[in-house]
Structures are given as C-alpha cells and as structure tokens.
Amino acid sequence: MAILQLNHFSVLALKPLNLELKEEFICLSGASGAGKSLFLRAIADLIDHQGEASLDAQKCSETNPVQWRKWVGFLPAESAWWKDSVGEHFSKEYNQYLRQLNLPEECMSWDVSRCSTGEKQRLAIARLLEQQPKVLLLDEPTASLDPASVKAVESLIKEYANEFDTPVIWVSHDQLQIKRLADRRFKIINNEISEVEV
Amino acid sequence: MNVISLSTFDLSMAALLIIALAGLSLLLKLGLAKRITIAAIRTVVQLLLIGLVLKELFAQVNLVWITLLSLLMLLIAGREVMARQQRRFGGLWGYGLGTFSMFISSFTLTVYALIVVIGTEPWYTPQYSIPLLGMMLGNTMTGVALALDKLTTHAWQQRNEIEARLILGQDWKTAVGDITKDSVRIGMMPMINAMAAAGLVSLPGMMTGQILSGTEPMEAVKYQILIMFLITAGTGFSTMLATWIGARHLFDDRQRLRLDRLS
Numbered sequence: 001m002a003i004l005q006l007n008h009f010s011v012l013a014l015k016p017l018n019l020e021l022k023e024e025f026i027c028l029s030g031a032s033g034a035g036k037s038l039f040l041r042a043i044a045d046l047i048d049h050q051g052e053a054s055l056d057a058q059k060c061s062e063t064n065p066v067q068w069r070k071w072v073g074f075l076p077a078e079s080a081w082w083k084d085s086v087g088e089h090f091s092k093e094y095n096q097y098l099r100q101l102n103l104p105e106e107c108m109s110w111d112v113s114r115c116s117t118g119e120k121q122r123l124a125i126a127r128l129l130e131q132q133p134k135v136l137l138l139d140e141p142t143a144s145l146d147p148a149s150v151k152a153v154e155s156l157i158k159e160y161a162n163e164f165d166t167p168v169i170w171v172s173h174d175q176l177q178i179k180r181l182a183d184r185r186f187k188i189i190n191n192e193i194s195e196v197e198v
Numbered sequence: 199m200n201v202i203s204l205s206t207f208d209l210s211m212a213a214l215l216i217i218a219l220a221g222l223s224l225l226l227k228l229g230l231a232k233r234i235t236i237a238a239i240r241t242v243v244q245l246l247l248i249g250l251v252l253k254e255l256f257a258q259v260n261l262v263w264i265t266l267l268s269l270l271m272l273l274i275a276g277r278e279v280m281a282r283q284q285r286r287f288g289g290l291w292g293y294g295l296g297t298f299s300m301f302i303s304s305f306t307l308t309v310y311a312l313i314v315v316i317g318t319e320p321w322y323t324p325q326y327s328i329p330l331l332g333m334m335l336g337n338t339m340t341g342v343a344l345a346l347d348k349l350t351t352h353a354w355q356q357r358n359e360i361e362a363r364l365i366l367g368q369d370w371k372t373a374v375g376d377i378t379k380d381s382v383r384i385g386m387m388p389m390i391n392a393m394a395a396a397g398l399v400s401l402p403g404m405m406t407g408q409i410l411s412g413t414e415p416m417e418a419v420k421y422q423i424l425i426m427f428l429i430t431a432g433t434g435f436s437t438m439l440a441t442w443i444g445a446r447h448l449f450d451d452r453q454r455l456r457l458d459r460l461s
Contacts, residue, residue: 046361046454065453070367080362082376131367 001165002134004043004072008051011035011042015192016051021135021167025158027178028171030188036171037077039193040137043169044074055134073133077140077171079124081112089127097126100156102149117144125153129160136161136168142177154181201411213238255324264322268331272301275335282343285350288461291447296342299440304334307432315424333404333425334432337389341433342440345385349444350460352377360455370449378445385437389430396426 003022010016014035030036042049045060045068053060060068083089087108098105101122115123121144128136136157142150154177161168172178178185187196216238223230255263276297286292308331312321321327353360353374363373396402401409404425408418450456 044365045452046364048450048454066367066369069365074365076358076362076365078358080358082356082359082363127366 002071002167003056004135004167005054005057006043006051007054009042009049009053010051011038011047011049013191014039014188017193021169023161023165024167025161025181025183026167026169026186027182027184028169028186028188028193029173029178034188035191036188037139039188040074040139040169040171043135043137044069044072046074070131071134072137073128073131073135074137075124075128075139075141077143079120081120084111084113086110086112086115086123089123090130092130095126095130097129097156100152100159101126102152118146118149121145122149122153125156129156132164134164134166136166136170138168138170140171140173142172142174150177252324252328255328259320259322259324261320261322264324264327267328268305271332271335272297272304275300275339278339279343279346283347283350285354285460286346287350287444287447287459291459292461295440295444295447296339296346299342299436299443300335300338302439303432303436304331304338307428307435308334311424311428330425330428334429337429338433338436340388341385341437344388345381345437345441346444348381348384349377349441349448352380353445353448353455354457354460357455357457364453364455370446370453373455374445374448378441381441382437385441386430386434389426389433393426393430396422402426 001023003020005021006017006019008016008018012035028036028039038047041047043053045053045065055063055068055071063071081089085108087093089112090108093108094105095108098107103119103122103126107119107123110119112120121141125141138157141157142153145153157168157170158181160166170181172181185196186193216234220231220234220238223234251267255267276293279296279300280286280293283292287295308327309321311330312318312323312327316326318326356377360373360377364370392402402422402425405418405422408421409415447459448456
C-alpha cells in the first residue's frame with residue numbers, strides 16, 4: 001500500500017495544499033486553465049513547486065528524480081511517442097494490459113503514425129502501467145475515447161488500484177464519470193484546490 | 199616560382215563581376231542587390247584591415263599582440279555562433295556556451311599543431327598561428343552553430359516526447375539522447391563531407407591559395423591534409439562539448455526539462 005502525502009504543496013498561483021492519499025480514488029475537476037495539469041505535473045516533479053510531496057514518508061526532494069517518476073505514474077492528457085513502432089516504447093515484449101484495453105497483441109508491431117488518437121491513448125495507459133507505478137496521476141485519461149474504451153479504461157484502472165492499493169488522482173470533466181469513480185472529489189476554484197461532496 | 203602580384207586594376211576587374219551580379223539581382227527584383235553590395239564591401243574592408251594587422255604582427259613577433267588578436271577572433275566567432283541560432287540559451291549562456299567550447303578545442307588543437315606537428319620556432323610564430331587558428335575557428339564556428347541550433351530547436355519541438363520519456367523513468371541523457379546524437383552528427387557533417395570529397399570535386403581553398411602563390415603542389419597537399427585533420431578534430435570536439443553542456447543545461451538538478459532557459 002502506498003501513501004501519497006502533500007505538505008504545503010503548491011505550484012505557481014495555486015494555493016498551498018495539505019493532502020494525504022491512501023488507496024483512494026480522487027477525481028479532480030476545474031475549468032480549463034485552472035491548473036489541474038500543472039498540479040499533476042508538479043507532483044510528478046516535472047516542474048518546480050513549493051512544499052513537499054512524499055510517498056510512504058520518502059520525500060520527493062530526497063529521492064532520485066528518475067526513481068520518483070517511476071513511482072509516481074503520470075499520464076499526460078496527450079500521449080507522446082518518439083520511435084516509429086509501438087513496441088519500441090515498451091520495456092517488455094508482452095504487455096498484460098492490452099487485452100483489457102481492447103487492443104490486440106500484435107499492436108506492438110504497429111506504426112505509431114498509423115494509430116488513432118484513441119489507440120495511442122490506450123497504449124499510453126498500458127505503457128504506464130507496465131512500470132507498476134505506486135501512484136497514478138491521470139490527466140483526462142478517457143477524453144479521446146469511445147464509450148466502450150472509456151469503460152475498459154475505468155475498470156482496468158479500478159482493478160489495478162485495488163490490486164496494488166494505489167492512490168489515484170483522475171482529472172475529469174464528466175460528472176457521470178466522477179460519480180462512477182470517485183471516493184473523494186476535489187475542485188480547483190480561484191486557485192484553490194478544495195474537497196467537495198461526491 | 200614567382201607570384202604574379204595582383205594590381206588594383208586586376209581586383210576591380212573581379213569587382214565588376216559582383217557589380218554585374220548585383221545589377222542582375224536588381225533587374226530580377228531578387229532583393230539581394232543591397233546585401234551583395236554590402237557583403238562585398240565588407241570583404242574588401244575587413245580583409246584589407248586584417249592584411250594591415252598581419253603585416254604589423256609579422257614584423258614584430260609579440261606574444262601579447264598575437265594573444266589579443268586570437269581572443270578577438272574567438273569573441274567574434276562566439277558572437278557569430280550565437281547569432282546563427284534561432285532559439286538560444288538566455289543570458290550569458292547564449293554567448294558563453296559556443297565561445298567556451300570553441301576556445302577549448304580550437305586553442306588547444308592550434309597550440310598542439312604548432313608545437314607538436316609543425317614545430318615552429320617560437321611556437322606562436324604569427325605566420326602559422328594566426329591563419330591556423332583562423333581556419334580552426336571559422337570551421338568550428340559552423341559546426342557548433344549548427345549543432346546548438348539543432349539541439350535547442352529540436353528540444354523545443356519535441357518537448358512532449360522528452361517529458362514523456364522522463365515520466366517513464368528515463369534519465370535526462372536518455373530522454374534527450376536521440377536529439378544530442380543528431381545535433382553532433384549535423385554539426386560534424388560538413389567537415390566529414392569535405393574530407394570525403396577533398397580533391398575530387400574541388401581543390402580545398404587553402405591548398406588552392408598556396409598553389410596559386412607558388413608553393414610546390416605536394417607541399418600544399420601535406421598542409422591541406424594537416425589542416426583538414428585539425429579542423430575535423432576541432433569541430434568534432436567542440437561540437438560534442440557544446441552539445442553535451444547544452445543538453446545538460448536543458449535540465450535542472452531535478453532533471454526537469456527547462457525550456458524557459460531558452461530565449
């Protein structure tokens with residue numbers, strides 16, 4: 001079980017936040033530009049921030065950044081690919097999550113340039129889970145997906161979180177999805193992240 | 199062999215060609231006439247000035263003056279490297295990175311060539327040291343500018359890919375590895391191509407100059423080989439150095455991609 005703690009954690013204009021996350025599903029919403037992605041990027045230590053994030057009492061600032069990012073699995077809203085074929089972006093030949101995401105096994109030999117946005121998004125999720133992150137920070141993971149894929153992603157993430165007792169922060173605008181998923185719900189209003197009723 | 203001295207009249211016959219070119223550009227509305235004219239005038243003025251400086255320098259071999267001229271050449275080359283980059287590092291880094299890399303490799307290799315290879319007496323004899331350094335800097339400048347320009351523009355364009363790699367637990371070296379490799383390759387390509395084509399397509403400039411001024415061809419060839427090896431090594435080392443330091447400076451101590459360091 002992993003515990004993610006944020007102590008006086010703030011980035012740019014966002015007000016400092018204290019938060020302790022155990023095996024919980026948190027949905028974060030807020031208007032575009034409110035700072036949701038910024039917040040997740042800061043927890044992944046991709047941008048400068050104030051305060052401290054720690055995982056199982058291990059402080060981010062005292063952890064090798066490479067190690068930290070492996071623990072804290074961040075999925076950006078838009079997936080990025082730097083090699084020609086899909087398989088080159090994975091560390092193992094076989095990925096156990098593909099089937100659950102409605103992707104055939106041979107997708108590893110696909111050309112990235114020929115994948116649709118939705119396929120890339122699901123592949124990015126499989127790629128992220130392959131690292132077995134202890135925390136999941138998902139920035140609108142289902143925004144570009146069809147209803148069947150949305151369902152597949154939701155149930156996969158739920159399963160993964162249950163199996164490894166993973167804290168999850170899921171950015172979403174979809175009220176129904178939030179209702180379906182969230183144990184706790186947070187909203188960014190006027191640079192302040194605060195908990196609201198589910 | 200005697201050198202045929204060129205008179206002012208001879209040179210003005212050559213200048214006629216430039217005037218014709220500018221005229222043609224004007225006629226075709228290419229918008230190049232002004233630039234051609236200014237560049238040509240600069241060539242004349244700059245070369246005449248350096249001719250005068252060299253004349254003085256050769257007359258009295260003085261390490262202080264030679265050093266000063268060398269540094270001046272370096273600073274101008276550094277400025278040139280900076281100007282040729284679309285996105286460069288902000289502040290002192292923009293100027294310092296290229297200049298520092300060129301200084302390290304060009305100066306070291308020139309001194310090495312003077313002392314170990316040619317063995318001039320004293321080692322800083324200006325007839326050798328200044329042209330050697332000039333050729334080193336001129337070519338190194340191109341390599342470093344190309345490489346740094348590639349590095350920064352690609353890092354900018356591929357920031358999502360670089361961050362995705364960081365997110366997946368790659369260190370900065372791996373995350374920017376393809377880009378640095380590409381940058382060094384681009385920076386060194388002109389020199390590698392020049393070595394491969396040397397003598398087949400064209401006679402290299404220095405050799406041509408020596409032959410025109412009466413040096414025995416085999417002697418000119420030997421010097422040309424020396425120069426090409428020096429230039430390639432100099433360009434290679436400084437390109438690698440600049441690219442590596444530049445790539446490191448794209449990230450901070452937490453290995454975050456810091457594109458805000460580019461201006």
